[in-house]
Amino acid sequence: MRIVFKTSYDADIRLFKHGAQAFWYGLLFVIAIALPFLINEFLIGEATLVLIWAICGMGLMLLVGQTGQASLGHAAFMAVGAYSNVLYQEHFSLPFIVSFPLSGLTAGVAGALVALPTTKLHGIYLAIATLAISVLAEDLIVIMEPLTGGVGGLFAPDIEIFGFTFNRYGNPIELYWLVLFITFIVIYLYRNILRAPIGRAFAAVRDSEVSAKAMGINVARTKMVAFAISCFITGLGGALMGHFATVFTHETFNLIMSITLLLIIVIGGLGTIHGAFFGAIVFVLLPLIISIGRDAFANMAGLGSISIPGLESGVFGILLIGFILFEPMGIYGRWLKIRTYFELFPFYRKDMFKRQKSYLKTERTQ
Amino acid sequence: MSLLELKNVTLRFGGLVAVNDVSFNVEEGEVFALVGPNGAGKSTIFNMISRFYKPAEGEILFVGKTILEREPHDIPRLGIARTFQNIELFEQASVLQNLLVGRHSHRRSNFLTDMLFTPGVREQERVHREAVEHVIDFLDLQPYREKLIAGLPYGVRKVVEMGRALAIQPKLLLLDEPASGLSVEETQDVAFWIEDIKKVMGVTVLMVEHDMHLVSAVSDRVMALADGRMIAIGSPQEVQSDPAVIEAYLGADDTTDEGEAA
Numbered sequence: 001m002r003i004v005f006k007t008s009y010d011a012d013i014r015l016f017k018h019g020a021q022a023f024w025y026g027l028l029f030v031i032a033i034a035l036p037f038l039i040n041e042f043l044i045g046e047a048t049l050v051l052i053w054a055i056c057g058m059g060l061m062l063l064v065g066q067t068g069q070a071s072l073g074h075a076a077f078m079a080v081g082a083y084s085n086v087l088y089q090e091h092f093s094l095p096f097i098v099s100f101p102l103s104g105l106t107a108g109v110a111g112a113l114v115a116l117p118t119t120k121l122h123g124i125y126l127a128i129a130t131l132a133i134s135v136l137a138e139d140l141i142v143i144m145e146p147l148t149g150g151v152g153g154l155f156a157p158d159i160e161i162f163g164f165t166f167n168r169y170g171n172p173i174e175l176y177w178l179v180l181f182i183t184f185i186v187i188y189l190y191r192n193i194l195r196a197p198i199g200r201a202f203a204a205v206r207d208s209e210v211s212a213k214a215m216g217i218n219v220a221r222t223k224m225v226a227f228a229i230s231c232f233i234t235g236l237g238g239a240l241m242g243h244f245a246t247v248f249t250h251e252t253f254n255l256i257m258s259i260t261l262l263l264i265i266v267i268g269g270l271g272t273i274h275g276a277f278f279g280a281i282v283f284v285l286l287p288l289i290i291s292i293g294r295d296a297f298a299n300m301a302g303l304g305s306i307s308i309p310g311l312e313s314g315v316f317g318i319l320l321i322g323f324i325l326f327e328p329m330g331i332y333g334r335w336l337k338i339r340t341y342f343e344l345f346p347f348y349r350k351d352m353f354k355r356q357k358s359y360l361k362t363e364r365t366q
Numbered sequence: 367m368s369l370l371e372l373k374n375v376t377l378r379f380g381g382l383v384a385v386n387d388v389s390f391n392v393e394e395g396e397v398f399a400l401v402g403p404n405g406a407g408k409s410t411i412f413n414m415i416s417r418f419y420k421p422a423e424g425e426i427l428f429v430g431k432t433i434l435e436r437e438p439h440d441i442p443r444l445g446i447a448r449t450f451q452n453i454e455l456f457e458q459a460s461v462l463q464n465l466l467v468g469r470h471s472h473r474r475s476n477f478l479t480d481m482l483f484t485p486g487v488r489e490q491e492r493v494h495r496e497a498v499e500h501v502i503d504f505l506d507l508q509p510y511r512e513k514l515i516a517g518l519p520y521g522v523r524k525v526v527e528m529g530r531a532l533a534i535q536p537k538l539l540l541l542d543e544p545a546s547g548l549s550v551e552e553t554q555d556v557a558f559w560i561e562d563i564k565k566v567m568g569v570t571v572l573m574v575e576h577d578m579h580l581v582s583a584v585s586d587r588v589m590a591l592a593d594g595r596m597i598a599i600g601s602p603q604e605v606q607s608d609p610a611v612i613e614a615y616l617g618a619d620d621t622t623d624e625g626e627a628a
Contacts, residue, residue: 009495012462013488189481196480196487197466197473197494203459204467211454214416215530216442216471225477271458 002343015191032180036173045168048176050277050284051183052240057264057276058190059234064262065271066199067226068206070123073114073130074261076137077231078238079253080107085239086154087147096159100239107235108228115227119220134258141250153249156242168244179240186233190273193229202226234261263316267323269330278331282319287312329353367430369394369538369570370415370446375424377410384410385421386594392538397564397571399581401605402591403614408574409451410594412540415572416441416448428538442471445537449527449544451574455515461526462511465501468533469494501529505559521552528559532567539563541573545580553580560584578606590614 004011004018016022036044060074085103088094094102118129141148148154159166159178166175193199201222204212209219242248260283268279290312298306327334333353341348368391377385385407392398400408413419415426417438426433428444436444447468456464472494475487502508505525515523524544531539544560545553557580563569564584575581581588582602590598590605592614598605605611 009492009499010488012495013491192481192483193477196483196491197470197475198477198480200459200463200467201470203463204456204470207456207458208454210418211450211456212467213418213438214442214448214450214454215467215534216439217467218437218439229477229481 013195015195029184033177036176041172044172044176046284046288048168048172048179048244050280051176051179052237052244053264053280053283054277055179055183055186055240056234056237056261057268057280058186058273059230059232059237060261061265061271061273061276062190062193062202062233063226063230064265065275066194066206067202067223067230069119069223069226070127071130071230072127072255072258072262073133073137074231074234075253075255075257076133077107077111077234078241078257078261079137079141079250080110080231081235081238082156082242082248082253083141083148083154084235085242086156089157095161097161100236103239104232104236107238108232110235111231112224112228114231115224119223119227131255131258134255138250138254141253148250151249153247153252154242155247156245159243166243168246175244182236182240186236187273190233198222198225260316263320265330267319267330269332269335270328272330272332274332274335275330278335282331283316286315286319290315368392368427369429370572371425371427371430372411372415373425373427375411375414375421375426377407377414377419377421383594385414387424388591388594388596389424390589390596390599392570392572394537394570395564395568396586397560397573397584399585399588399602400572400574400591401576401578401581401588401611402597405593406591406614407594408591409542411591412448412542412574415446415540442534442536445534446540447531447534447536447538448540449531449542451542451546453520453523453527455523455527455530457516458514460512460514461507461518461529462498462502464515464526464530465498465533466494468501468530469497471534472497497535498533501532504532504562505529521548524548524552525555528556532563532569536569538570538572541571541575543574543576545575545577553577556580557583578602582606 002018002020006012016025031038035047039047056074056078059077060071063069063071081103084106085099088099088102089096092099114130114133118126121129142150144150158170159175161178164174165171166178168175193202201212201217204215204217205219205222205226212219212222238253245252264279264283265275266279267282268277269275294306294308294311298304323330329336337353340352370392372391373389375385375388376383388407388411390398400411402408410419414421415433417433417436420434428446433441433444456467459467473490475484475490479487502511505528507522507525507529510518510522510526515526518526524547528541528544531541541560545556548556560571560573561584564571573585585602587600588602588605589596590608590611592610597610597614598608600608
């Protein structure tokens with residue numbers, strides 16, 4: 001157990017609590033940058049996908065984990081990001097460096113507009129309303145064919161920054177670094193939110209709206225800001241997803257994707273940045289592991305190559321149920337427990353984290 | 367001019383008249399207590415002052431100006447802070463963060479500067495932290511600074527909630543049953559704190575409380591309510607010996623006679 005001797009208020013404002021923590025995250029930073037030299041190009045592509053999912057996940061995490069508002073419609077805002085990014089580039093010939101942040105802003109404004117009517121709802125009703133947004137978005141994309149290409153979809157051009165092009169197949173390593181850079185910016189913004197008044201206002205709205213009001217927090221406005229920032233980040237992730245997928249249609253950003261996002265943050269651990277990353281890693285790597293496992297099983301049983309339809313969704317479903325039942329704090333919660341166990345060894349008690357409850361709660365009575 | 371003034375305030379929930387034509391003034395620098403049996407309308411009056419309820423009739427003035435046009439989240443900025451009867455803290459946040467939320471009405475940053483964490487935001491955070499540290503020192507909350515509310519005992523939560531209200535640096539502090547569920551020693555602490563809040567901090571206190579020992583120890587004036595109506599007002603001793611108050615608490619004389627007869 002480490003005792004940090006604090007000598008100024010800044011000790012609680014800094015991004016890292018103490019030197020050792022800064023060292024470990026610094027090491028992670030170095031490993032992340034050096035990753036292309038450690039693994040092959042296929043895995044770098046997967047790592048890029050993990051980062052993109054983590055960005056989208058952080059967007060939703062801010063809303064669900066920090067502000068306690070459910071959303072089953074975040075794929076719609078990924079779609080807004082992806083489509084607007086390409087449209088800005090093609091119709092207004094804006095460079096990526098302008099169209100990309102602009103696509104995030106577009107998704108953010110869309111989120112704020114959606115928040116206007118929906119944030120009056122609580123718990124399950126908010127989830128239903130946002131679910132409708134996800135369904136609507138799919139149809140809207142088809143209807144707005146002249147702009148969106150309808151069912152034919154859109155083709156995302158290569159990312160070009162000051163004459164340098166990034167392509168998933170041509171130079172995956174450079175694309176990985178670009179996405180990594182954007183990931184760091186998003187993490188930095190997220191951390192700033194957590195240590196600033198707005199982050200505390202989010203937590204206040206999450207834990208008790210009545211007393212948030214009594215503390216002078218404009219609850220409706222705070223929810224709207226949460227929606228806007230959340231959709232801004234998710235929109236950025238969506239724009240990157242568009243470039244990564246190269247071609248996307250209305251089906252790319254369907255309801256399943258919304259649910260996937262929610263699954264990522266719940267499995268990873270609600271309310272933490274780590275959670276978004278753990279969840280994204282599981283979501284991207286699990287299909288790989290499943291296919292390796294399936295092939296090994298088929299070889300062992302002498303069946304040749306087999307395909308089991310719905311296996312992936314089934315495994316994800318079981319994982320989600322398992323986590324909700326046995327580890328509501330997700331992978332990050334499990335990691336915290338293991339770490340605490342070793343930090344306090346041999347004084348760890350089984351019920352130390354007993355009082356933690358999940359954030360998503362339905363309407364409470366005053 | 368009184369600090370807080372309620373004029374003929376009435377509130378109905380459907381057919382039920384929760385508060386019926388209640389008027390009183392709270393003068394600057396005093397401790398004013400509302401007493402009465404359960405359902406008398408004490409907490410409802412609090413909820414009207416913090417604008418969670420809108421009175422059907424009547425007027426509520428703070429420093430001479432009406433507050434009925436204000437939104438609930440504007441009330442702390444005017445200088446009115448409150449606590450809740452059933453503690454309403456932010457469960458998944460630390461004591462420190464809870465107290466810092468109390469500083470929200472003093473913030474000058476917006477979500478954009480917050481996201482970028484500009485030097486101005488950092489400077490503001492230091493100022494807020496210092497204000498909160500004064501409250502922590504005042505209420506002896508040092509051992510709990512980093513603790514999550516979800517793991518704290520009831521008595522400490524009660525104090526944290528009072529601290530969060532004090533962090534607003536209000537002119538008027540509304541305490542909704544500050545001593546309910548506390549031990550004798552903790553209630554004594556609350557009594558000392560209320561004295562200090564009045565004398566040292568110069569904050570006017572309006573409180574709802576059932577513990578008559580605490581009420582008579584700290585309050586300058588007391589108002590008794592029953593069934594939404596004011597039945598007595600005056601010093602703690604006057605109110606306690608008022609026949610109408612005794613009747614409201616113990617029942618009317620004739621029923622006691624009947625009880626004895628039977």
